[in-house]
Amino acid sequence: MEDNSTPLETQDNNRIVPVNIEEQMKTAYIDYSMSVIVGRALPDVRDGLKPVHRRILHGMNELGNNSNKPYKKAARIVGEVMGKYHPHGDASIFDTMVRMAQDWSMRYLLVDGQGNFGSQDGDGPAAMRYVEARLHRLAENMLEDIDKDTVDFQFNFDDSLKEPTVLPTRIPQLLMNGSSGIAVGMATNMMPHNLSEVIDGCIAYIDKKDITIEELIQYVKAPDFPTGGIIYGMEGVKAAMHFGRGRVVLRGKLRVDTKASGREQIIITEVPYQVNRDALCDRVGQLVNEKVVEGIAHVNNESNNKEGTRIVIDLKRDAIANVVINQLYKHTELQTSYGINNVALVKGRPRTLNIRDMISEFVEFRLEVVTRRTQFELREAEKKAHILQGYLIALDHLDEVIALIRASSTPEIAKNSLISAGWGLDEIQAKAILELRLQRLTGMERDKIREEYDQLMLLINHLKELLADEGKRFEVIRQELLEVKEKFGDERKTEITYLDDEVSIKDLIREEDVVITISHLGYIKRTSATEYRQQRRGGRGAIGGKTRDEDYIDHLFVASTHHTMIFFTEKGRCYWLNVYEIPEGDKTSKGRAIQNLIQLPPDDKVRAILDVKDLKDEAFVNTHHIVLCTKQGVIKKTSLQDFSRPRQTGVNAITIVEGDHLLEARLTDGNSEILLAVRSGRAIRFEEEKVRPTGRGAIGVAGIEVDDETDEVIGMICVNREDKSKTVLVVSEKGYGKRTPIDEYRITNRGGKGVKTISVTDKTGKLVGILDVTEQEDLMITCKSGLTIRMPVNGISEQGRATQGVKLIRLDENDEIAAITKLDKLEEENGNGLHTADAATVNPESGPLPSNGDAPAASDSTDQPGPGLDPLLGIEPTENE
Template identity: 45%
Template sequence: MSSDVPDPTDVQARAVENVRIEDEMEQSYIDYAMSVIAGRALPRVEDGLKPVHRRILYAMHEMGVSSGSSHRKSSSIVGETMGDYHPHGDSAIYDTLVRMAQDFSMRYPLVDGQGNFGSMDGDPAAAQRYTEARMSSISEELLSDIDKDTVDFSANYDDRLQEPDVLPAAFPNLLVNGSSGIAVGMSTNIPPHNLGEVIDATIELIDDPDATVEDLMDHVKGPDFPTGANIVGRDAIYSAYKTGRGRIRVRAEFEVEEWKSGRERIVVTELPFQANKARLVERIAEDVNEGEIEGISDLRDESDRDGVRIVIELKRGANTEVVKNRLLENHLERTFGVINLALVDGQPRVLSLKETLEEYVAHRREVVRRRSEYDLEEAEDRAHILEGRLTAVENADDVVELIRNSETRSDAKENLQDAYDFSQDQADHIVRMQLGSLTSMETTEIEEEYEEVQAEIERLNAILESEEELLSVIKDELRGIKEEYGDERRTSIIEDQGTVTHEDLIPEEEVFVVMTEDDYVKRMPIDQFDPQGRGGKGIIGADVKEGDRVSTVFRANTHDYLLCFTNQGKVYQLKTYEIPEMGRTARGKSAVNILDLDPGEDITAIVDTDAFGDGEFVTMATHHGYVKRTGGEEFDNIRSTGIIAADLEEGDELVDVEVTDGSQDLVIATEGGMTIRFDEDEVRAMGRNARGVNGIKLQDDDAVAGLVATDEADGQALLTVTRNGYGKRTRLSEYRTQSRYGKGLIDIKTGDRNGPVTAVKAVDDDDQLVMMSEDGQIVRTRVDEISTVGRNTMGVIVMDVEDGDAVASVDDIPAAATGDVDADADADADVPTDAEEN
């Protein structure tokens, strides 16, 4: 190859651009995201339309499929739209066309459909070859004056045609019909509103640019859904209008009717927006069959073309309030999450009500200005022609003679221009005039038209020269739209009077919750167990079946949330009242009927908490000595199937759980009587899937028995209870703070007499205890019945357990939970004498 000829390989190499793959991926993703955001998923604030909606309406406009024309096959409209403007597939276009025709989806439908366009039951529309459509009259208002250079146009996808970037929009369609869509990393969900209310608010803002959201809400009461129903409360509406985001509760419209034989029935006549009626009826039926809703004898959907009618018949003697509110809780009320996100100057923005209307007014100001300029130019052109005609009429004989003596049309035009100073356009028009237009009657008509055109020019000049006049035109046109299309609200706004939930019908009281190793669980009122003196045998608290043993007893309020931790490191959540209330001698109900436990999964620890405050943690200890802290917020939303609380090593299990605030000390106690105390900060916060860190260095065959979190309040002591019913109190000040993962200090002497440690608690002098044995005996006693002694002692008998039985669980009852208890209560209780200390 000649040296003067470049090597093709070198040429190709020089054409390659080296880029970092991270930069290329980032830029490509941003380009894709912006394409979706601006080109498909989000509406423009000016006309409230996404590109596909805008293109369908413009294609129908170009096809002449107006509200006054006959219907056209939907397939024809879809084909025109896809072929000329929207190359994204016919199904996406037809689905959009269908929605614009559904009166239960659009507050003011933009398409007039003929045929099957779907239903509230979720039935799909018929195929596009069967249905027909045309523009509705109100959608024509969105395209009004589009041919008068009111908006910008851009080339379509193949540069053959021009399409509008936005429609003139004679009314604020973004608020009137709302919008919803999911883009990349963002979404919009704008509810529909009443046309008249939105127009009144727009006029208010034009008259008073300083109007606040509160002022505008004097007109816009709230969203107005096509399906009616009720919005509960006004605070959420205000929040949505003020910030652009909010959560609005929408409740079905229903009434309770007296029925035959003294029975009642609930009749639902309006459903929340976007509810699937058939699925809703099906889910109610499922809940009735599964026992989730009691008191319903029959359920029917009697809806027809005139509206919704769902009849729910109640059993004789059923509590109507309970049934009604269970239906509200699970079926007849839903939340509409408002995200008022739209494209403003090509950028997505979350807008308040005022900002939305301001952007619309700015758009209409530009539309009216450009329309006025277009009309002014047309009027001036017409006035110019009319002036020429009037001159020609005044000099009719001479003009006719001049034209007749000219050799050609071109000569005639030139002669006219020279003789009368006509422009080219005037001369062209006069040459084309018919002789009949020279009559006196025609002359009068020309003069009248000229006067009208001059008046129009003056009007248009006044609009363009005066902001006040321009805004007055906008307001007049908005009032005309309201008069033509305005209607009454469909959605009512009701105050939140509160509902009688199932929880409201449960008395709020302190109860004992008992659980066995085989996961039988029940609750019993705490007042069934009077305090006894130390060392009593107690009374029967549960009749456990053969081979089963009590594992846990604790105090809770019926309205408290319980976090149930299992041996497999998972956590479940339930309300205390969801645990069945049973008598002292009852065995309880299997927990698998309450919690969705996996096979072989047992509950080993329970935390009683309503909600976690800022900075609170769930702190866990395992049998193998691990300790772990996890932020409380990670346990706020627990699925019915549970979530992972800790990643346990094989053979380990959770033994105790405490809620801590980040500033406390942790005390870990072992079955062999050792304790270690260290600062909570020594255990860093970690995620739910972590195993944790070493908390205590265990001796051979020892295991963790319990965990205590303390801030060492005045007089607080560490209570230790062993399996054989012995216990003692020792001031927490005697347990010095050490570093995590030490051997700790001796807390209690354990041996054959008192047995291994069962539980440890941080207690105050005026607290009470509840202790339960494995065989179901339960004792409630005062803490001050137990002597305060030093470490390294055996303790005293706090519960008299029989041979073969053992203390299974201990819980602390703060004085605030029970009120003051007479110190001499049950003074004559059977308290065996024994050695106080050893």
């Protein structure tokens, strides 16, 4: 029997199409990746939303779940969105909606939630059946005009409904709230920004289409995070602005408080974006247990929803807060970096965008929305005007129309009769006339129809003008953006800190002269120099600083905010600090512990301060020296070049022998004469060349001979030998002072006893300060009680070396002078003429000395004001006194 069947191989070959497996895998994977990229992970550059966010907002809008309506259960919203638009599971929809309602996740909320939506400490939200939500007012501005054919719609997953491909947002959502997502082969991580700044940038682009990125950065300065914090350095941010990729370093915000017991606390008031507060506390505790971070006694998270973030770190008694803070920045999420990767969909394709690209794409989208909205409104207005025109024709032939309708047996016959009546009516108008209510035929209603028609014609002309002129459409966009800014704009939450090597401080800090004060217990602050009013000699004084019990002002100095302060401690260490970094406070504030600004050991304290304009000026630093002196009369000179490279931990400036400490520091140009004064009333004058330059680690040489263990150096001045305008001003601890020509002090070799500079008596007290002054300067005196007085130097009489001087300030019993400083006179016009300063400070550890019996007693008349000066002046307290 013959077998006619076809072999199996032949049948299979007819059905199987051979393909290249490599090409098949490529095609399938590319299709999958594009589906993820376009349909899930990346935001659209126009409205800044991923599909799930867009569908939630659209679904809530379709539900009528607006900001002025009652809240709806989250479960109902999730069901609506999942059933109609997003069939990917309820968890993803609910999690997305929750995030849009968390003020620590979104810079600007899109959903208004009611109930437990989680916390910044990592607590999860309640189940969707327990919480409620509605659209936020801001989100409604993203949905406005969606029913005016402003955007395209597409079929949903089962082709039963239509959903928008993009929202017609009035708000630059992509920049405002940012976005993050991981697709296939690419990812996006866009930072949130301040709405007001972004709108300013959009308006700047509208005004100047060829605006540069550098110009845009003047408006959109940097990311602005919902949890605040401090951006530390702008280099990575500017890279992202220019190229779409960069890095932002964010630090938490904190302050240092002192408890009543004297121990310090670090209070963290803001943590970086997306940092879990409980996890941060746990990490700090772990570092303490592992002894990575020293000096922390206790850490506690005291944050709550009402008062916000508050993490309290108690320090041990000997801990230096500034050191602990730096360790926390290094080892914990208190300092966090974020990679910026601005990838978004542009016309359906992923693209890396710079700041100008994002703004231009949004503005161009708004132009398209406004154009389509205007076209829609024009069509609707023309349709309505066409019907009203038919009404007007019918009203002009009212009797004939009524008769014609009454004579018609059916509506269709009546419609055809109206069309063929010869009045120019078409089918739409005829149908509208037949549907006209009889009440519209009254005289008043007829007038309303005519008025409505006239108004519509004006609107139509306006809409046509808009469509004909692109500039007018841009003006509409501009006005709508300004309305959004007025409604929802706010101040920045995140501060910006520029690193020294990124930008000139002069470009950021307003230059002004400030008074810097340091108290005996080490509290420092800066105050505008204009807060100190000038008074006559003998005045009562003003409160210059509130201090703690047994504390008083040790140093008072005037400097520009653009300068650098060099601090010298009694143990011979040197530290640097920019003036603008010193915390600002009013005259009566206490200030901040200096250990929190420089890494000063607890057993050391600042003794001398120098104000240097620019340490990077090589010509200046190579031609200047720093002269140091100690309380035992040792003097030393070192090139400023050795102090021109600041180190955070400080450097050694002079080697101090046991029982001595550094007292004073002066900046010289090599052509000075040096005067040293001691507490017992003597002073010595010698040339600067007598002190040869030595390195920072040297001990120094003898400057003046100190009488005994109770005597000590109280000050040093360095006067340029060519400057003949200077006089030597000395002040005693009980408020007596005088000026003496410098030539009365003969030039000698260093190391001698010197000559008498003031007559020390029980009435005057010991010598406490020496300054070189001119008549164009003012003297500022600060007492241990905090009292401060400012007086003109030319009101202090010139007297010989051996006199006791005149009374400069009236002191309370048991009060003494703590510091004296000189400063330029205030200009009478604007009161801001301060430019230079020099200071003499008291050694608070000095004990009383017996009066010098050889000193001639001054006449009692020296207690009275000098000739031409008013009697003692009282002052009216200012508001903060």
